[in-house]
Amino acid sequence: MKDTLSCDVLVVGGGNAALCAALSAREQKASVILIESAPREWRGGNSSHTRNLRCMHDAPTDVLTDAYTEDEYFQDVFRVTGGETNEEMARYVIRETASCTDWMKAHGVRFQPSLGGTLHLGRTNAFFLGGGKALVNAYFKAAEKAGVQILYETQAHTLNFSNGECESVEAVCKGRKIRINARSVVIASGGFESNREWLEEAWGPSARNFIIRGTRFNEGVMLRELMRNNACIIGDPTQGHAVAIDARSPRYDGGIVTRVDCVSLGIVVNKEGRRFYDEGEDFWPKRYAIWGRLVAGQPDQIAYCIIDSKAIGHFMPSVFKSIVADTIPALAEKLGLPVDTVQETVAQFNAAVVAGNFDHNKLDDCHTQGLQPNKSHWARKIDQGPFYAYPLATGITFTYMGVKVTREARVVMQDEVVSKNVFAAGEIMAGNILSKGYVAGFGMAIGTVFGRIAGKEAAKHATA
Ligand SMILES: Cc1cc2nc3c(=O)[nH]c(=O)nc-3n(C[C@H](O)[C@H](O)[C@H](O)COP(=O)(O)OP(=O)(O)OC[C@H]3O[C@@H](n4cnc5c(N)ncnc54)[C@H](O)[C@@H]3O)c2cc1C
Known part of the structure; x- marks a missing residue:
């Protein structure tokens, strides 16, 4: 492999949001490279641990019972966040979830009836057959088939900006330094919940006794890098799902x-x-x-x-x-x-x-x-x-502090300047909607909706 690679859209991350972005960018005919910190056998981030996604629907569907309207969904989000949510953004995500299951099925995800006796979610949440591991496996397969170039054991560490645009991303791929020149960059690298030092900074010494429920690879390297490059940060570092x-x-x-x-x-x-x-x-x-x-x-x-x-x-x-x-x-x-x-x-x-x-x-x-x-x-x-x-x-399930984004998933930089070619999706921008509290299945909803949007918008920018 060469030390310098080029593509239209570079996707950083290998979980649900990243995969949705990569698939959507390919649907727009952009050339796509996806880099995942984890080795292949640990791919998929926290998404590989999930079971379901919360979807609005006005009538029963093939995978969901009864109805779950935009208003009821929003009231659930409003209640758990104590009203501290961006209503416009939350409603936008909620409305977009209506089309998620069909899109997911078209990319190989299969669903099953909800399990009884756990969290009683059969009406509101669509359950993945085989859980999140099967979901990410299906998406990786679809991405490979669609021609996405996937690099495992590749951790992005530096974003090179020039005149407000990110021109390239530096990463370490299996111990080797590489540079990827990309017209657009989608950051979908999760939160910073696996970074114990950062958790300790936020929580104090008690964080030493925390257990991380999901991947060890979400260390917040890209979040720090976006902070260093003056992205607007949203949310409180101690807020998250625990x-x-x-x-x-x-x-x-x-x-x-x-x-x-x-x-x-x-x-x-x-x-x-x-x-x-x-x-x-x-x-x-x-x-x-x-x-x-x-x-x-x-x-x-x-x-x-x-x-x-x-x-x-x-x-x-x-x-x-x-x-x-x-x-x-x-x-x-x-x-x-x-x-x-x-x-x-x-x-x-x-x-x-x-x-x-x-x-x-x-x-x-x-x-x-x-x-x-x-x-x-x-x-x-x-x-x-x-x-x-x-x-x-x-x-600790995942952290909420992340980068501010627009409805097009563009990262907002200092002084509210909207980035032309850097997009964010998933946990790294969940704080735009979730300030505190949680409703089951909303993490995957945010990641699926914003992953798709980020991929599409990134591809549109790159191929314009
Ligand atoms: C045990 C558990 C159960 C859960 N159950 C549910 C559920 O049923 N429903 C639900 O909605 N939510 C659930 N969640 C929350 C859900 O997992 C997240 O909201 C969602 O997966 C976030 O997706 P993501 O793509 O943003 O992040 P992730 O899936 O975590 O993906 C982040 C990816 O980025 C990679 N990465 C990180 N840093 C770098 C870097 N510098 N360079 C390259 N790659 C990098 C990681 O390796 C990983 O592949 C659960 C979480 C856990 C831990």
């Missing part, structure tokens, strides 16, 4: 199977053996994304979810075996927690339970009274052994 996952998970790439979904059925204590938040505040799908942050606020960023036998069968277990004991003191001992405190916490909790009609499918009337904090729903005494526990850690 869930409570099993503390025994690997440091990277544990994916969805490490999530612990029984919080609302039991109690959660910190390493001191004390409860610290209402485990039954709302339905789990609406609350799971706050628990990563809650655990991050506890000593040593660790917590333990404790349930009794009554909870078994009411949740999807994590990939790790629960820690089991016949009594609460024996369980506390196995967990290395102060036995007396845990016993006292459980006893106080049990004494505060106001019996009701337990129903995990609605906000039932089983709650506690006089506790600090109370448990609002699904509160049942923890009294039927054997008792089970899962250790919880903060699992």
Whole structure:
């Protein structure tokens, strides 16, 4: 391979947004090179861990039930972000999702009915057959067939600007320095969630105990480079998606199977053996994304979810075996927690339970009274052994801080100057819409919509 390559459109990244951009640029007849930091077997970024994408639809489709209108979708986004979203941009993405599944199918993605018992998303979210890994494999196959040149183990590090345009990108390809001259550049290199130093800068030392749920390759190199070149930065570095996952998970790439979904059925204590938040505040799908942050606020960023036998069968277990004991003191001992405190916490909790009609499918009337904090729903005494526990850690899914873009996916530079030939898609620009909070399936929605737009606009600019 030569040290200098040329193309109409260079796409940086190998996840959903990058692949959508590469395919769309090829549809416009542009020549396309796609560079992916990861080796082939680890390709696909966080997208390879996904399961679904949230789509608006006014009537049932072949893959989605009932209707999910623009307004309802927007209200969901509005609620989770506490109103801190760009309505015009959010509605734009939402409307564009209506055409996503057909386009995806045309590029080899297949869908399946939603799985029951997890997050109840059959109406709003289209599930990929074989998950995100099958989706990225289908897109890579389609991209190869369409003539996209793909370079693995190639990390972009420098954007060379001249007169406001990016003329070339420097990268290291399997240890060799290369330069790619491109008429347009699409940056779809994810967030900075795998960059532990950057996480620590934002969060402080607690970040050392965070586990990265997805790829190790999203180190934010391109985000830093865009910052250095005066791109407008949008969003807060501490905002992102973080869930409570099993503390025994690997440091990277544990994916969805490490999530612990029984919080609302039991109690959660910190390493001191004390409860610290209402485990039954709302339905789990609406609350799971706050628990990563809650655990991050506890000593040593660790917590333990404790349930009794009554909870078994009411949740999807994590990939790790629960820690089991016949009594609460024996369980506390196995967990290395102060036995007396845990016993006292459980006893106080049990004494505060106001019996009701337990129903995990609605906000039932089983709650506690006089506790600090109370448990609002699904509160049942923890009294039927054997008792089970899962250790919880903060699992970072992805960060929101990124670059500001226009509706054409063009990166906005300082003084609101719109870049002529640099485009961004996916996680790296999700902060334009997501300031905080999350609705399941929105990450892939943003990446698919903006990936397609970025690829098309980049190709139009390059071939004009
Ligand atoms: C466990 C898990 C489950 C999830 N489930 C869902 C779900 O079901 N639905 C949903 O909507 N969202 C889900 N998400 C979020 C979703 O993964 C992201 O929103 C989405 O994948 C972002 O796509 P992307 O293309 O921007 O980034 P990614 O898919 O992460 O791709 C970024 C790519 O850029 C490459 N890269 C990074 N830096 C460089 C560089 N300097 N040079 C070259 N290449 C570089 C990386 O190797 C990677 O290939 C999940 C995330 C995780 C971690």
